[in-house]
Amino acid sequence: DVKVTQSSRYLVKRTGEKVFLECVQDMDHENMFWYRQDPGLGLRLIYFSYDVKMKEKGDIPEGYSVSREKKERFSLILESASTNQTSMYLCASSLRQYQETQYFGPGTRLLVL
Amino acid sequence: GQNIDQPTEMTATEGAIVQINCTYQTSGFNGLFWYQQHAGEAPTFLSYNVLDGLEEKGRFSSFLSRSKGYSYLLLKELQMKDSASYLCAVNSGNTPLVFGKGTRLSVIA
Numbered sequence: 641d642v643k644v645t646q647s648s649r650y651l652v653k654r655t656g657e658k659v660f661l662e663c664v665q666d667m668d669h670e671n672m673f674w675y676r677q678d679p680g681l682g683l684r685l686i687y688f689s690y691d692v693k694m695k696e697k698g699d700i701p702e703g704y705s706v707s708r709e710k711k712e713r714f715s716l717i718l719e720s721a722s723t724n725q726t727s728m729y730l731c732a733s734s735l736r737q738y739q740e741t742q743y744f745g746p747g748t749r750l751l752v753l
Numbered sequence: 754g755q756n757i758d759q760p761t762e763m764t765a766t767e768g769a770i771v772q773i774n775c776t777y778q779t780s781g782f783n784g785l786f787w788y789q790q791h792a793g794e795a796p797t798f799l800s801y802n803v804l805d806g807l808e809e810k811g812r813f814s815s816f817l818s819r820s821k822g823y824s825y826l827l828l829k830e831l832q833m834k835d836s837a838s839y840l841c842a843v844n845s846g847n848t849p850l851v852f853g854k855g856t857r858l859s860v861i862a
Contacts, residue, residue: 644795
C-alpha cells in the first residue's frame, strides 16, 4: 500500500509567520504534488515536482514555495502566512508520470490568525 | 482551456442507485479518474477510464464517452457510508491531472 504522510493534521499560525508543511511518501514515487482545497473551489494545484530538486508551478503558486531535496519528501513553505492561506492542504504522489493515479496524504488543516 | 463540470450536490436514498455526471473540455485527453473523499479526509482512488464504455467494480461503475466529453459514476445499493464527495479528474496529456470541484453526495435513510 502506498503511504503518504503529512507532518500535521491541524496547524494554527499567526499572520506573517513562516510555515513549513512536510509530506513524505514511502513508495519511491517520482512525482509529488501540493494542493489546497477550499469549499466551492475544489482542489487547486500549488506546485508539483517530477524529480529531486525539480519543481513546477501549478495554478496558484503565489505566496508559496517548495523544496524537494530528497525523493520521498516534498515541503510546502508559506514565506509569510496570510489569513487568505487558511485552507486544507493536501499532498499527493504518483509513480512515474504526473498524469497517473495520485495517492493523497491525510491533509493539513491550516488556520492563519 | 481546461474545464470540468460536475453537479455541486446530490441527495439519494439508502438502497437506491445514483448517477454522478462529469463533463469535460480539455486540451487533450488520456483518461479520466474518479476519486471519493469523505469529509475531512483525503481523496481515494475509485476508478480510471481510458476507453469508451462501462467499467464495473462491485457496487461502483464508471462510464466514459470520449466523443461526448462525458463520464458518469454509478453507485448501486447505496449505503450511508457512501455519503462523500466524488471528484472527477482528467488526464489531459502533458500536465498534471485536472480536477473538477466535486459532487457532494448525501445518502438519506
